[in-house]
Amino acid sequence: MKKPTAKIREEIARLQEQLKQAETRDAERIGRIALRAGIGEIEIEEADLLSAFEEVASRFRGETKPAQGRKPATTPPNGTGEAACQSAEA
Helix, strand or coil, X not given: CCCCHHHHHHHHHHHHHXXXXXXXXXXXXXXXXXXXXXXXXXXXXXXXXXXXXXXXXXXXXXXXXXXXXXXXCCCCCCCCCCCCCCCCCC
16 A cells, blocks of 8 residues: 655655764764864864775774875775775765
8 A cells, every 4th residue: 555645755755864863973972082083173174184094994893095196995904804995975
């Protein structure tokens, strides 16, 4: 049986609100950790900080980020054989 479009829209709105709340919790958690680490006291451009966070995220996902001018590694450092250099937004 098909759902009516109004019911689907309600479900989407509910899920969007849940996503917003989850993102807020994540942001608060990461913000607290960053402050404890002293990030708030460092004068750094937002783009540079974002780049550093992306590198950390890649490291903990087991991805490798090639140095400029180098080809990506075929196997990530954890040796699982999964594809390397996946996008940080994936």
